[in-house]
Amino acid sequence: MRTMRDRPGESPHHGGVKVASCRVWITWREAIRRALYGERGFYLHQRPSGHFRTSVAASPVFAEAIGRLLGDVDARLGRPETLDFVDMGAGDGTLAARVLALAPPELAGRLRVTAVELAPRPPGLPARIAWRRTVPDRVCGLVVANEWLDNVPLDVAELTEHGPRIVLVDPCTGAERLGGEPCAEDLAWLERWWPLRKPGDRAEIGRPRDEAWAALVGRLERGLVVAADYAHSVHDRPPAGTLTAYREGRTVPPVPDGSCDITAHVALDAVAAAGERAGATGTVLTTQREALRALGVTGARPPLDLARTDPRGYLQALARAAEEAELIDPAGLGAFGWLAQRVNLA
Template sequence: MNPKAHQPDSLPAPGPSALAQSEALVAQIRAELDTAGGWLPFDRYMERALYAPGLGYYSGGARKFGLRGDDGSDFVTAPELSPLFAATLARPVAEALQASGTRDVMEFGAGTGKLAAGVLNALDGLGAEFDSYSIVDLSGELRERQRETIEAAAPTLAAKVRWLDALPERFEGVVIGNEVLDAMPVRLFAFNGGAWLERGVVWRNGAFAFDDRPVSAAADLALLSEIETAGEAYVTETHEAASAFTRTICTMLARGAAFFIDYGFPRHEYYHAQRAQGTLMCHYRHRAHGDPFLYPGLQDITAHVEFTGIAEAGVETGADLLGFTSQARFLLNAGITDVLSEIDPADTARYLPAANAVQKLLSEAEMGELFKVIAFSRGLDDTLQAFSSGDRSHTL
């Protein structure tokens, strides 16, 4: 592997042990490439880069979540930004538990455990009755961090937390997935001005590289033909893995609600003619760039979520679409300003950082508009307060 083939000068190089991990993953993917005849669809490469056992970005041991690149992390999420996010999210979770008559919570991709600890404490403070808080996470390193975080921040509730290696066939309760859908593998397609091609991965000149092949599957062509490219070059993604995950969760959900929070757009905005470069993005040491072949296994690879497909996948299972709105509207409806008001403004050392973090969560220029919340339910007669105004389900 030649890391200089992909490393921008502005990005720091990993240490020897991390680089050895990446090189081991490269060897595995190259072996799979050879078995497959020298070409892999991009979603398979992305799956291996993120989830290969022990070596992938999410299944390996590298630190991922944090506030700064110099702490070894790559990006920050809302629960890391402010504890008020978890405290506010706990309100619709508690409301859904009560409305559905269920007593269990399940979180996917729990990160450092800060969201879990915050929701646990907030549910307890709200007087919500619940029996268990299950976490599904592939990373052994993150599981250990989650356990430590929860035991330190919610010691009296830690006994209710368990980690699952497999999903139950049936679940009654509330499901939470914060920035989970964007980490699902995507397929890449490119329009060259005359025809659609599927973008895959080859090994060329000592490094991974893109390689395009003609699209032949009728289902792929049907979707791609609806995209307005104006006859120009165009690159985009499709989200079969995220849709399949949504179907699995909504099929498992026998009663209760499922909340997914992520960045993205409805289909008509996602496949807009002006979004000609797609949304694939990589995160390494808090710097965003577009090269998915940089240090495989050591950087995050994501794509924005196409929420219309997610909505269709959930509804296909018979679940109800509970709501779809911006993160800002969801948090405001759920009472984040009330949560903030519990901090004394005179205590400027606490209040000002909290208020600044809330501004980032709500601002259109930060996370408030790009991030959306979509929810599904079974057995709930009415909507929740968090979707009481500003619901955009009609835009899907």
């Protein structure tokens, strides 16, 4: 099991430096909230691109695909006077800026772009992009939540001989101990979405993510909302859970002290069900590979004849093919889960 257990007489190490324990035992949900979004939280002072690679950072091709999806939503909505594009967890605003820049003139004039992010607005972002800490009250268009749900704080449970217990953590060291029984709502969520089989099995209780997604769906009057994230389903939940952390491009132990990104994969099937309860009128649950291929991202290499007739063009096409291939790699970004839910959209 991938955990750091509290052992009497030992002082855990973090980043090669011996650290003292806070010995303030709190739930993982609260620890993640503080570590990511508290006064000294990771996401208020760090940009994700400096610590892990996302589809947005991998290639502008991702924004091109989102732009095509936006155009499709626009057509299906009957080309409304104002079309929204909302980027949840916008980071440094790269996706929002690229989608705006790529929009054809006829669409750009009607496009209202909103980046939702807790961190301060980055310098140099186009003035047309609204920078908000919360989702607009009413949205008509496309909402994209790329690697947003995996950072919604949640609790961790472990099965004991006496039933599930909440896992508590020392935020200074990542040391853990068991607390009390989960609340009735969380026990019901575990029973339905992540049943624990034997003592020692762990689960990340995804109910806060379901609620966050349902609230997002509830803001959409008409359109499409998409989540792309590390995911698993009720048929393949990992028995040890997925809680982990990233710092400077490396996987590190999940110590919720604000120095690293704390993340856990998403029970995307549970999220989809929550979206339907919130009013989604259609659901597609697939992989990023299949979703992007449907949007024209194929990773196909250019014909070799092009190397003789247009060497520069061939090299450019080859580089693009490599970027596309990374986005749809079934062993990498292509394995992400994609959840697309419609609200009053044909």
